[in-house]
Amino acid sequence: MKKLITLLSIMISVQITFAQNHVSKGDSLKGEGLLMPALAEYAGAMMENPTSEKSYRLASTTALLWTSQMRDTSFYFLNYALQNDSTLDVLYDPDFLSLIDDPQWKHIEDLQFEKYEAKTGAIKNKPLARALFRMIIKDQGFMYAGNIERRKYMQNGGYFSTPAIFPVLAMEEKNREENESRLFELLDEYGWPTTSLVPEFAAAVAALIVNHSSYEIRKKYFPMLEEALRKGEAQPLRYAKMCDRLLVEEGKEQLYGTQLKFEGNTRVPQTIEDPVNVDKRRAEIGLGPLNVYLKNRFDIDWHLTQEN
Template identity: 65%
Template sequence: MKKSIIFLLSICVQHATIGQQSTKEADSLKSIGLLTPALEKYGQAYFANPTPELSYEIASTCALLWTTQMRDTAFYFLDRALVEDQTLKVLYDPQFLSLIDDPRWKEMETGQIKKYEAKNGAIQNEPFARELFKMIIKDQGFMYVGNIERRKYIQNGGHFSSPSIFPVLAMEERNMKENQETLLQLLDKYGWPTASAVTEYAAAGAALIINHSSYELRSKYFPLLKEAFEKGEAQPLRFAKMQDRLLVEEGKEQLYGTQIKFENLVKTPYPIENPQSVDQRRAKIGLGPLKPYLKERFEIDWDVAQEK
């Protein structure tokens, strides 16, 4: 009996090891745009260890493939991934852009909101929150393709690797325009969304969309975002990004180091006011140090000694 238990445990360990290796390989393949091979590796890992996390990865990878069959598979695995999930993460995950117009998405959305509310209390303005979640996905939905192509753009010395990026950029622009029109109507109806009214995640969507609009709209709505932030009703990063963007557009130095430019195909922050004290300013509004932020988000090595 003891030998049988040891044998079974060794098999479980072997399967777990195989699953972990396949997951790492799948993540790497997905990061460079090889979705079908990534899906195969996620499938191998799932066979070895069928976890909700792997179900989610399979669902998101299938959604990125955009075909009808893959959408069906995406919903199949989403159902399994979300059984015990009480968060709203999936509702603003841009990987699922291809799913949001499907009737099954609304059913899933309703289910997640109910589970979230059972744990956290009712969302005060649920209709507004639902719209904001979808706008976040529409705003960010082509970033997967865009980011892969932007990396290749740098590697190729300032040339995109495929002309397919241009219709993607056009669709991205169209989504942003539609989002802006919808959001302005909702702002007229409800006012600026606060975290307590629509959840922190949905409220961040309004700032995201306005920050991707025009200078005129940013100037108009930034005071409302600032007021919400000062009351603890908005994310620090959203406040910092809009503040910095407005300053850069006005020819001034940014305060928090969130705005990036290309110089000779090299990413670098726009000029920062008193860069040696930027971490102090960031900490004051609830943000971490700038150096790891730039490295993790933009692969920028930034070394400016900070005042203590």
Template identity: 30%
Template structure:
């Protein structure tokens, strides 16, 4: 799956809530978890089937990333024509970069189709239309830094526990550099919101603050700007929930949304939660799944992680 797009490689993707209160026999989060497990075990036919159920469910409104992932699994399962159609569909939901597709090893079979060039041109036109009026250079820098943020975490986790010191030093350097850079961005113009850098750029900005654990005063100043951006519709409430929990947990205080986990005696558990009885209501208010569903995702994707800030569990698997 396409690593440059947010969270595709390391974290499970956000899934829309059901349009009605009726609970399915298997939840969307559970299907997504099963699909990602199938992908990781190279059972691409199962991955394609499970994600197909999600993207074709009339009760859901799948996001572009979910549809994109379904395209990857279809391509790997030997159905490039189906994958091509899904990529076309994903690009009508949100920006899908032709450049990213051309760099994605999962989509080699799609790029071999004679129809790919026509879709490529369509993707470029749609991307240009969506980016009209945005600060393209700032968005490009945000997304490029996001790739570095995600790549080092993936490499460090894959290298074993503990990973080589050189990787940990690189991790610290990348986080420090992104924090320093974000300070200049926020000081210059405030929170880079959706209307300035697009939804993906605004999410990348959140990621760098989320990972600025070495500078807690900066996190506490930045969250004020994020709160204002969320109130104006310029950033996601779920991002605010994750950063709120990150700051509280970092100060040794109970979190509010249950997004932060840690390992105790080798078992992954939520850090203490304030008013835990009503946590699902707070989660629903910002578009998060129930804590029980979130826990299933966390447990399914947990790998013992290196002793680095934010590494005990995926930062945003919901």
């Protein structure tokens, strides 16, 4: 009841006028960093027609507010939102960083694992999956606030709009260090997380964190990823990205075209070894043509003649 009173008081304070565009307005406000007005719009939409999607928006927005009262509100709406959801998407949503140390989060994890396993089969290493999912939330959990300020940094000619960004950046660094330490323990214990042990997105976390680390760390753990790929237990693009990054860091030409650089204001691939055969190499590990990848991912028009 306290949670509903909290939302009702917010709605009254901003004098909500009900309309069909509450959700889109809320999304726009949230994108600008205006969480309380966004929350009011989502609450208005929920009052008109309660749905799981709207409840999820309320949950993620209240979680971003970080107060203990709002965390309770977030769990309230998250439980409603997930009633018919058997995916694991919520378990790696960085908006919920403020929730993952609360005992109620483990309940959310347990329920989602249970529904997911009922639909797709057992997760062989659930403790590993749980740890990896929490790592991705920690890795990206401050990106909402950080990215808003980074956009303002660019708009303001190289100046942050508030000194509040600096503790956020410090927490990002702290989380990266903690994630690295924990991941290395897991890699030493279990080896590279494979798609037969954990859900695919959990398996992706190791490559993400290692790629965010140092060259020395990438060099140390890359053979584990390479072995997993040979066994069909790793996503090819993650292998290609780490392989290419290591080669570029060593002053060599990349093999798969995943690493980019700027030429003036234009992004282009770093130099590719034997570019005539780049698509053949990509196909051998399960990737599509490079020009399609670059266009779809980065809106880069690339042609083989650019490398000749």
